[in-house]
Amino acid sequence: MTARATRTVGIIGGMGPEATCLLFQRIIRATPARRDQDHLHVIINCDPSVPDRTAALVAGGESPVASLVASAQLLERAGAHLLAMPCVTAHAFVEPVRRAVGVPLVSLVEETARAVNEQCGHARCVGLLATDGTVRSGVFGCLGERRQLIVPEAAQQAEVMAAIYGPRGVKTVGPNAEASRRMAAVAADLVRRGAEAIVAGCTEVPLALAAGDVAMPLMDTLDVLARAVVREATGACGGRTL
Numbered sequence: 001m002t003a004r005a006t007r008t009v010g011i012i013g014g015m016g017p018e019a020t021c022l023l024f025q026r027i028i029r030a031t032p033a034r035r036d037q038d039h040l041h042v043i044i045n046c047d048p049s050v051p052d053r054t055a056a057l058v059a060g061g062e063s064p065v066a067s068l069v070a071s072a073q074l075l076e077r078a079g080a081h082l083l084a085m086p087c088v089t090a091h092a093f094v095e096p097v098r099r100a101v102g103v104p105l106v107s108l109v110e111e112t113a114r115a116v117n118e119q120c121g122h123a124r125c126v127g128l129l130a131t132d133g134t135v136r137s138g139v140f141g142c143l144g145e146r147r148q149l150i151v152p153e154a155a156q157q158a159e160v161m162a163a164i165y166g167p168r169g170v171k172t173v174g175p176n177a178e179a180s181r182r183m184a185a186v187a188a189d190l191v192r193r194g195a196e197a198i199v200a201g202c203t204e205v206p207l208a209l210a211a212g213d214v215a216m217p218l219m220d221t222l223d224v225l226a227r228a229v230v231r232e233a234t235g236a237c238g239g240r241t242l
Contacts, residue, residue, distance in 0.1 A: 006040055007233045010080025012071045012097075013046040015053065015087035016171050019203035019222065020046050023086040026226030031234070040233050043078050045071045053089035054133030065093050069100040076101045084108070084229050086203045088130060088221060092137035104232075111228040112199060112221050113142040120197040120217055123147055127190030127216075129160055129183065129209070130201030140201055150193055156186045163208050170207040179208040187214045 009027070013020030024042060033039045050068060055061030068090060072083055083105040085091065091109045098105050116126060125148040128140055135151050143149045152160055163182040165171055170179050187198050187209060199219045200206050211218045 007081035008041040008043060008079050009229055009233050010072070010075030010078065010083045010103075011042065011044045011046075012068060012075065012083060012085040012087075012090075013044050014048040014071075015050055015085075015090055016204065017046055017048055018170065018174060018207055019086045020044060022206065023084070023203070023222050023226055026222055027229055030223075030226045030230045032230075040230070041079075043075055043080055045075055047071055050090075053087065053092065054131045057089070057092060057133035057137050063093070064090060065096050068093060068097045072097050072101045072105070076103050082106060082229070082232055084225055086222060086225060088139070088202050089133040089137070092133065092139050106225065106228050106232055108203075108221055108225045109139050109142070111224050112140075112201075112219060113145075115224045116143060116197065116199065116219055117146065120219065123196035123217075125150060125194045125196055127151075127187070127193070127195030127198045128201045129187060129190075129198060129205050131164060132157065132161060134201055140199065143199065148194075150190060150195060152186050152190065156189050159183075159186050160202075164202060164204045170204045175207045180213065183208040184213040187218075191215050 031039050051062040051064045053064050056063050075083060080103060082103055088108060094107060126143055128149060128151050159182045163169055163179040168176055168178040190198060195216060197217045197219060198214050200221050203222050206220050206222050
């Protein structure tokens with residue numbers, strides 16, 4: 001693999017900064033490189049000023065579309081050949097972003113649905129750990145096309161939000177034991193209700209929950225996105241042409 005054989009990746013980041021950093025790390029690890037020059041050219045626009053996506057979806061907050069479009073266009077002008085957005089809730093606004101640029105955007109949601117079908121095709125019921133905005137927007141509705149999709153009940157969903165946004169949430173203080181405990185308890189409840197696989201439907205979830213914390217397979221959306229980005233940027237693994 002050489003620099004001329006790959007496409008430059010642009011990351012619409014900042015939502016949040018930790019998830020952006022983790023995606024970049026995952027891309028590095030997923031790249032079949034033997035030396036520095038084998039790695040992908042990645043341009044990151046980590047802009048944490050993007051209005052909160054959940055607030056926009058559930059509380060009438062400011063729309064993030066203008067900020068997302070500006071970030072995407074900035075990355076395109078900087079030379080990105082394809083884009084990725086490590087925020088699941090932001091994918092509720094993905095179509096205006098796609099229309100605003102001339103380069104493809106690799107959808108974390110679409111790739112996760114594909115990965116679930118390929119890796120957890122046996123699962124008749126899939127549990128979703130996500131923000132209120134993602135749950136209410138229905139962006140993961142595609143997961144329920146072949147199987148039942150279940151989300152936490154109200155009290156448990158409040159625990160998910162606390163693990164992400166609360167005083168000890170990963171957006172507030174970074175990964176920590178309390179956030180992990182909360183997230184693991186909700187995942188266990190989803191398994192109790194019949195989930196045969198769990199989707200980490202927020203890019204902060206992998207910061208609080210590891211595969212070993214769940215009794216069923218955990219679909220890490222950041223890992224899925226990183227592998228899809230490498231596939232599309234390098235043409236590796238028989239990847240699709242976007």
